Amino acid sequence: xxxxxxxxxxxxPEDVASTPPLLSMRGIRKSFSGxxxxxxxxxxxxxxxxxxxxxxxxxxxxxxxKILNGDYTRDAGEIFxxxxxxxxxxxxxxxxxxxxxxxQELNYAPDLSVAENVxxxxxxxxxxxxxxxxxxxxxxxxxxxRILASLNAHVDLRQPLRQLSVGKQQTVEIAKALSGQARxxxxxxxxxxxxxxxxxxxxxxxxxxxAQGVAIIYISHRLDEVERIxxxxxxxxxxxVVGTVPISEVKRRDIxxxxxxxxxxxxxxxxxxxxxxxxxxxxxxxxxxxxxxxSFTLREGEIIGLFGLLGAGHAELIRAIFADEPATSxxxxxxxxxxxxxxxxxxxxxxxxxxxxxxxxxxxILDMSVAENITLANWRNLSHYGVLQxxxxxxRALHWMxxxxxxxxxxxxxxxxxxxxxxxxxxxLARWLEHGTRLLLLCxxxxxxDIGARADIYATLEExxxxxxxxxxxxxxxxxxxxxxxxxxxxxxxxxxxxxDSSRANQELLLSAAAGGDA
Amino acid sequence: MISDHTExxxxxxxxxxxxxxxxxxDWQEALGLLxxxxxxxxxxxxxxxxxxxxxxxxxILVAISVIGIMSVATTMVIVxxxxxxSIGSVVAIAGxxxxxxxxxxxxxxxxxxxxxxxxxxxxxxxxxxxxxxxNPLIATLGMLSIVRGFAFVLSGGLxxxxxxxxxxxxxxxxxxxxxxQVIVMAILFLLAAWVMRQTTFGRSIYAIGGNAQAxxxxxxxxxxxxxxxxxxxxxxxxxGGVFLASQLSAGAPAAATGIELSVIAAVILGGSSLNGGKxxxxxxxxxxxxxxxxxxxxxxxxxxxxxxxxxxxxxLLLAVGLDQLRLRLIRRP
Numbered sequence: 001x002x003x004x005x006x007x008x009x010x011x012x013p014e015d016v017a018s019t020p021p022l023l024s025m026r027g028i029r030k031s032f033s034g035x036x037x038x039x040x041x042x043x044x045x046x047x048x049x050x051x052x053x054x055x056x057x058x059x060x061x062x063x064x065x066k067i068l069n070g071d072y073t074r075d076a077g078e079i080f081x082x083x084x085x086x087x088x089x090x091x092x093x094x095x096x097x098x099x100x101x102x103x104q105e106l107n108y109a110p111d112l113s114v115a116e117n118v119x120x121x122x123x124x125x126x127x128x129x130x131x132x133x134x135x136x137x138x139x140x141x142x143x144x145x146r147i148l149a150s151l152n153a154h155v156d157l158r159q160p161l162r163q164l165s166v167g168k169q170q171t172v173e174i175a176k177a178l179s180g181q182a183r184x185x186x187x188x189x190x191x192x193x194x195x196x197x198x199x200x201x202x203x204x205x206x207x208x209x210x211a212q213g214v215a216i217i218y219i220s221h222r223l224d225e226v227e228r229i230x231x232x233x234x235x236x237x238x239x240x241v242v243g244t245v246p247i248s249e250v251k252r253r254d255i256x257x258x259x260x261x262x263x264x265x266x267x268x269x270x271x272x273x274x275x276x277x278x279x280x281x282x283x284x285x286x287x288x289x290x291x292x293x294x295s296f297t298l299r300e301g302e303i304i305g306l307f308g309l310l311g312a313g314h315a316e317l318i319r320a321i322f323a324d325e326p327a328t329s330x331x332x333x334x335x336x337x338x339x340x341x342x343x344x345x346x347x348x349x350x351x352x353x354x355x356x357x358x359x360x361x362x363x364x365i366l367d368m369s370v371a372e373n374i375t376l377a378n379w380r381n382l383s384h385y386g387v388l389q390x391x392x393x394x395x396r397a398l399h400w401m402x403x404x405x406x407x408x409x410x411x412x413x414x415x416x417x418x419x420x421x422x423x424x425x426x427x428x429l430a431r432w433l434e435h436g437t438r439l440l441l442l443c444x445x446x447x448x449x450d451i452g453a454r455a456d457i458y459a460t461l462e463e464x465x466x467x468x469x470x471x472x473x474x475x476x477x478x479x480x481x482x483x484x485x486x487x488x489x490x491x492x493x494x495x496x497x498x499x500x501d502s503s504r505a506n507q508e509l510l511l512s513a514a515a516g517g518d519a
Numbered sequence: 520m521i522s523d524h525t526e527x528x529x530x531x532x533x534x535x536x537x538x539x540x541x542x543x544x545d546w547q548e549a550l551g552l553l554x555x556x557x558x559x560x561x562x563x564x565x566x567x568x569x570x571x572x573x574x575x576x577x578x579i580l581v582a583i584s585v586i587g588i589m590s591v592a593t594t595m596v597i598v599x600x601x602x603x604x605s606i607g608s609v610v611a612i613a614g615x616x617x618x619x620x621x622x623x624x625x626x627x628x629x630x631x632x633x634x635x636x637x638x639x640x641x642x643x644x645x646x647x648x649x650x651x652x653x654n655p656l657i658a659t660l661g662m663l664s665i666v667r668g669f670a671f672v673l674s675g676g677l678x679x680x681x682x683x684x685x686x687x688x689x690x691x692x693x694x695x696x697x698x699x700q701v702i703v704m705a706i707l708f709l710l711a712a713w714v715m716r717q718t719t720f721g722r723s724i725y726a727i728g729g730n731a732q733a734x735x736x737x738x739x740x741x742x743x744x745x746x747x748x749x750x751x752x753x754x755x756x757x758x759g760g761v762f763l764a765s766q767l768s769a770g771a772p773a774a775a776t777g778i779e780l781s782v783i784a785a786v787i788l789g790g791s792s793l794n795g796g797k798x799x800x801x802x803x804x805x806x807x808x809x810x811x812x813x814x815x816x817x818x819x820x821x822x823x824x825x826x827x828x829x830x831x832x833x834x835l836l837l838a839v840g841l842d843q844l845r846l847r848l849i850r851r852p
Contacts, residue, residue: 324736348738362736365729367796376726377737379719386718431737 020083022047022215023068023099023184028077030063037063039239040077045184050206050216052226052247054259055236056450057420061219064236065186068217069101070094098183102173102190110162115144117161118175147175150212151205165310167198174205178214185209186217191225192447195310195476196511203229221450223252224479235259260452276300278336279439279470282321285330290316291494293330298439303461303471305485305502307478308514313494315357318441318474322354323347334439348377350439353432355425357443357474363428364416371397371412373427377435400430405456422453429460440464443474458484478507490514551842552790552805555834559809563816570819577698583811584700585610585759585766585775587804589782590789591711592748592755594803597786598715599748600728600795601655605644606756606782608666609637610775613760615670617686618679618770626683630761637757640666641750648749649742663779670772678771681764690765700762707755712800724748728795784831785810788838809834 023045030038038060045051055061066072068079070088079086081097088094094101109117116123124139125132144157153171161169170190177185191199206216206229220226226233227247235242235258242258250258280298285291291313298304306314320327323341332339334350341347344354356362364373374397375382382393397412404426408414416427425445432440445461446454461484465471475481481488482502490498490513498513564571589606596603613633620629640662647658692699715721726734727741735741764770789806791798810831817827 322736344736345738345740354736356733356736361730361732363733365726365733365796367729368725372722372726376734376739379722383719386720388717388719388722390717 019046021045021080022082024080025064025068026078026080028064028067028079029075030067030072031075037239038067038074041236041239041241042244043234043241044244045215045217047183047213047215048210049232050210050218050230052218052220052230052233053236054219054223054226054233054255056259056452057422058238059236059259060239061236062188065101065188065217065219068094068099068184068186095180098181099186100177100180100182100184101186101188102170102177103188111160113158114148114155114161114164114172115141115157117172118144118147118179120176122179143179144175147178148172150178151175151208153205165198167194167201170194170198170202171205174209178209182214184215184217186219188219189221189448190218191220191222196478197309197515199225221448221454222477223255226255227252237261256451275302276468279334280321280472281331281333281336282317283331283333285317285320285327285332287316287320287325287327287329289494290320290325291327291491294496295330296489296496296499298470298472300438300468300470301465302487303465303473303485305481305488306472306474306491307476307481307488307510308491310476312491312514314489314491315443315474317491318354318443318472321347321472322352322441324354348435351435351437352439352441353377353435353437355428355432355440355442355445357447359421359424359428364424366415366417368416369413370401370406370408370416370419370427373416374400374430374434377431396434397430400434404430404433404460406430420450420453422449422456425449425457426453426460429457433464437469439470439472441472444476445473446475446477446480478510481510482506552788552802552809552838555838556805556809556812559812559816563812563819567816567819570816575815575819577701579808579811579815580701580704581698582815583807584698584704585763586778586782586785586811587704587807588700588707588762589755589759589778590785590803590807591707591800592752593782594786594789594791594798594800595711595715595724595748596752597783597791597793598728598795598798599724599745600731601648601745601748602659602783602793603644603749603752603756604656604659604779605640605662605666606752606759607775607777607779608663608670609640609753609756610760610763610778611772612636612640612666612670612673613757614764614767614770614774615674615679615772616770617761617764618681619673621681621683621686626686633761634754634757637753637755637760638750639753640756641753642746644753645746645749649745667772667776674770674772676772678769678773680769682768686765687768688765690762690767700766703758703762708800708804715800720744720747725796728797730796781810781831784835788835790842809838 021044023043025041025043028038028041029036041060041064043053043064053061053064063072067074068088070090070093073089079088086097088097109120119140124136124143126134126136141157148155148157148171151171151174153168153175155164155168155172161172164172174185190202194202209216218226218230230247232244232246233250233255234244235255237259277300278297279300282297283295285294294313294317296304306318308314316325319325321332322344323346324344326342334352337350339347339350360366365376371393375393378396379388382389382396394412400406401408401412406419406423406426408419408423416424419427429445442461446457449457461471473481473484482505485502488500488502488505488510489496490500490510492514500509569575589610593603593606613636616633616636617629620632644655644659644662647653647662648655688699690700694702715724723734723739723744726737726739727744731741760775763774767774785806786798786803787793787806788809789798789802789804791802813830813834814827817830822830
């Protein structure tokens with residue numbers, strides 16, 4: 001790690017300078033089936049700081065966190081909590097020591113009330129001989145209220161959790177962690193499902209927690225967020241710590257280089273490419289409760305970005321175009337042909353492809369091979385009287401894997417479940433290219449995808465655009481929308497409220513337009 | 520394009536098995552079952568002097584043929600993510616129809632009518648599941664009751680004998696020294712294994728069982744496939760019913776009560792997942808063979824039939840439990 005000698009520092013952030021670290025992990029090693037994935041990792045965490053833990057998928061972040069949470073036991077190394085060595089053998093140990101992990105998939109009882117969720121596993125009981133079988137509800141509500149108040153969260157304690165927005169649910173999850181007296185909070189991609197407004201609220205919550213002395217390990221692929229809230233970063237690569245530095249001392253370029261070990265190629269989309277015929281024409285499209293009277297046109301060789309806050313209707317619109325939940329009125333024309341499709345199958349026939357928001361739920365057959373997932377939408381052309389032509393299937397799959405650099409360890413027969421997020425996403429992209437798609441609808445194509453694969457996906461989309469494909473892109477990542485789109489359509493409350501030429505748009509413009517509908 | 524070699528390294532540790540997903544007979548997947556079967560055969564050969572003979576093996580095959588015939592389509596249903604509990608009732612009503620109609624119309628017509636009933640019941644199951652979105656367990660449980668009821672209504676609750684020389688051949692005849700129904704079962708297994716591996720229909724069944732929503736968004740005709748699978752299930756149950764009626768020379772409204780559970784048990788034992796998306800025809804064959812062989816062996820050993828039920832349950836739990844354990848060891852990250 002000589003290259004990073006200057007950077008590697010265990011100096012605490014200025015504001016907590018002289019205090020000893022709250023958590024110190026030293027020389028952590030871990031192997032699975034004889035292969036070492038952590039090669040002696042050090043990590044220090046001080047009270048009241050946000051430490052961003054960065055690295056590409058597979059760098060060892062989640063293994064390290066699972067060791068901290070007691071899910072895995074370390075093969076070597078020591079863990080000190082406030083200077084005392086601790087052994088972490090189970091998540092219960094971790095919880096007792098005040099270490100809580102909030103995973104991407106929130107983990108709660110959706111039909112129980114907010115108060116019960118906050119106190120899950122710690123519900124207070126009454127006194128007396130039979131008291132411990134009876135919940136002390138007034139005490140429970142008092143406690144839950146106190147914790148939520150400390151987070152400045154205004155939530156109805158009696159409401160079932162299911163009825164809250166994702167952002168509020170996450171607040172409850174944090175409150176739940178605090179009810180167990182958490183001193184160390186690990187957040188794994190906490191903003192993945194949040195709207196920009198909810199992200200701001202979350203960051204306020206994090207600031208409040210810091211003030212209370214809680215230490216936070218923050219895992220995210222979004223460097224802009226990391227720059228907003230972290231004081232220090234620790235970067236992992238291939239199971240080693242590349243460096244630990246105060247965020248104020250590095251630029252984003254440096255962080256990326258630390259993460260992937262090289263510079264990213266810059267993507268410079270060729271703006272105002274020659275645009276061809278009208279690929280998609282949407283006029284007065286409505287579906288009650290989702291979107292109202294939306295009209296726009298998309299041409300060949302153009303990427304239109306759809307932006308809006310959660311529930312603004314743009315995500316519903318793109319699904320309606322693919323007839324997942326069809327619109328109830330209005331007209332869709334695809335390449336001049338009016339479409340009255342009632343199923344995705346019918347729209348697909350018009351050479352339209354759809355990359356869904358949640359690839360594991362809506363996109364992939366996780367138990368099937370990469371090859372089968374790639375060819376899934378094109379079996380008709382790869383079969384002869386209903387019999388699959390295995391050789392053809394194989395060669396098509398190989399073609400796309402090479403073209404989109406989909407990485408597998410066991411070739412095309414590997415279960416797609418075992419691939420990283422980026423490679424899974426490329427697999428879905430390959431499916432629609434194999435299908436011969438000329439109009440591609442994309443929802444959050446790079447969510448949970450690491451930086452390297454994200455650059456691959458952007459390059460592919462750009463290449464497709466240049467080849468004359470028409471692309472419609474829904475993304476909550478404003479950088480992505482602004483980088484990739486020719487035009488951005490902003491939605492609020494189900495209506496198309498603004499249109500920007502993306503060369504003239506910026507984040508503030510998009511956000512204020514998107515929030516405008518709420519006023 | 521950019522190479523992300525770091526991802527590659529991590530994946531090699533995830534030790535995900537290369538699942539062929541029925542593409543090829545996966546020896547690793549089936550090794551556990553095959554092991555159990557071999558142990559069973561060796562143990563029974565030692566315990567009983569009558570067990571190890573060609574004749575006894577043919578006995579086993581005859582005994583499992585009805586369940587075997589039904590298990591082929593049941594595998595498809597389960598792989599597609601569904602379940603069909605009505606098949607036992609279809610067996611009964613098929614027998615009742617053959618026996619009732621055999622006096623009035625030519626035998627082939629009676630058989631066709633029985634098969635037609637199977638298709639109708641399959642259609643109704645499919646409609647309930649695909650159009651009315653009724654959970655398949657509940658839909659086919661309802662159909663189990665309805666069809667069984669009609670079997671009693673049609674027969675007046677009586678078991679009726681079938682007097683037709685030719686008909687007896689189906690369930691008791693031999694072709695080249697092999698029982699005819701065993702040949703039918705073998706052909707169905709071969710055909711289904713090929714369909715499940717090599718055709719888009721078969722692969723689509725795996726796809727909709729693995730993730731119906733993703734399959735729909737990839738443009739697969741999910742409802743039509745589910746419909747087809749339930750129709751095949753009803754049809755194969757009716758075929759089973761015809762063979763059973765031939766074996767018994769009678770149509771009995773109370774026949775094959777609970778047989779659906781034996782069939783499902785064999786399919787699950789064979790490695791199919793009730794969650795759908797996983798399972799092979801060859802696995803099912805092994806499951807059927809193991810349960811059939813166990814029955815046969817225990818009978819030879821004069822074990823009471825009550826204990827045979829216990830043994831069947833224990834084998835099912837042991838096999839599935841061991842399989843889960845093995846998967847957990849392999850999947851360990």
